[in-house]
Amino acid sequence: KQKILIDTDPGVDDAMAIFFACVHPDIDVVGMTGVFGNVTVDIAARNAIVLAERAEQDIPVARGADVPLVQTPNPVSDYVHGEQGFGDIPAQPTRAEILDETAAEFICRLINENPGEISLCPIGPLTNIALALQLDPTIAQKVKNVVIMGGSLREGGNVTAHAEANIWNDPHAADAVFAADWPVVMVGLDVTHRVICTPADFSELAKAAPKLGGFLQDASHFYIRFYEEVVGITGCYLHDPAAVIATLRPELFTIENHPIEVKVDGEEIGKTAISTNPERRAMQICTGIQAETVKELFMDTIKSGF
Ligand code: BDR
Ligand code: CA
Numbered sequence: 001k002q003k004i005l006i007d008t009d010p011g012v013d014d015a016m017a018i019f020f021a022c023v024h025p026d027i028d029v030v031g032m033t034g035v036f037g038n039v040t041v042d043i044a045a046r047n048a049i050v051l052a053e054r055a056e057q058d059i060p061v062a063r064g065a066d067v068p069l070v071q072t073p074n075p076v077s078d079y080v081h082g083e084q085g086f087g088d089i090p091a092q093p094t095r096a097e098i099l100d101e102t103a104a105e106f107i108c109r110l111i112n113e114n115p116g117e118i119s120l121c122p123i124g125p126l127t128n129i130a131l132a133l134q135l136d137p138t139i140a141q142k143v144k145n146v147v148i149m150g151g152s153l154r155e156g157g158n159v160t161a162h163a164e165a166n167i168w169n170d171p172h173a174a175d176a177v178f179a180a181d182w183p184v185v186m187v188g189l190d191v192t193h194r195v196i197c198t199p200a201d202f203s204e205l206a207k208a209a210p211k212l213g214g215f216l217q218d219a220s221h222f223y224i225r226f227y228e229e230v231v232g233i234t235g236c237y238l239h240d241p242a243a244v245i246a247t248l249r250p251e252l253f254t255i256e257n258h259p260i261e262v263k264v265d266g267e268e269i270g271k272t273a274i275s276t277n278p279e280r281r282a283m284q285i286c287t288g289i290q291a292e293t294v295k296e297l298f299m300d301t302i303k304s305g306f
Pocket of ligand 2: 008009010011013014038123124240
């Protein structure tokens with residue numbers, strides 16, 4: 001089984017990614033860490049516990065950063081995911097056990113205890129990951145890989161013309177993560193914009209797996225309304241699930257190798273651009289996706305749940 005640590009700001013598509021990881025037989029979700037982004041960090045950590053409980057898994061959850069490393073926080077995206085993260089539906093865990101460690105401490109401990117085995121899968125702003133690197137730079141040599149939902153190479157942004165939301169919410173952290181000497185895979189808008197989950201798909205999920213699919217269907221209404229009104233599509237993109245899927249099945253993606261740097265100020269703040277700095281190592285950038293197979297894998301996996 002692939003051990004995955006998910007850093008998250010749940011979030012409707014985060015919930016889709018987390019349920020996928022929880023249900024898939026080849027994935028072991030060894031921990032989750034909450035970060036501000038779609039919601040505040042307190043709601044993020046709470047929502048991660050809610051999702052683990054729904055999926056009937058005992059996953060340790062740590063609370064992470066409540067603000068970006070340097071910049072003034074952007075407003076939370078409650079107009080996209082709802083004030084509490086799951087659209088209109090309320091979410092309260094029955095047991096609220098959060099680890100005493102910070103997210104950065106927990107990330108470092110897990111990687112140190114499982115050298116070479118952990119895939120770190122950040123699906124929110126990269127603040128916790130940058131803080132973990134600051135705390136213990138040796139994790140760079142011990143992690144298996146870091147598979148990030150974020151950024152865009154040629155697709156433009158989704159919050160501004162240039163920036164994707166996770167990078168835009170903490171560009172300094174993203175740049176530190178991209179500058180470090182570890183194997184990073186960027187699963188950005190170039191590929192996540194190729195896969196859409198429609199209301200009919202959510203109905204199918206709810207029918208086959210009432211507890212998990214039903215939750216996703218209920219949570220998706222608000223999110224899909226946003227996509228209809230603002231983006232003009234009927235359905236939502238499979239952003240965060242794509243990163244978990246790329247961790248498990250990298251062969252479903254076309255990869256280009258480029259060093260990337262993040263614009264940390266000016267009009268293009270949050271843009272992920274090819275770097276000419278010779279000291280930057282190349283990262284793996286997903287630029288193509290076998291969209292039908294990825295969608296099918298997502299659907300079949302959730303449907304195999306309960
Ligand atoms: C990313 O931003 C968040 O709103 C989503 O959960 C996803 O992680 C997409 O740009
Ligand atoms: Ca997210």
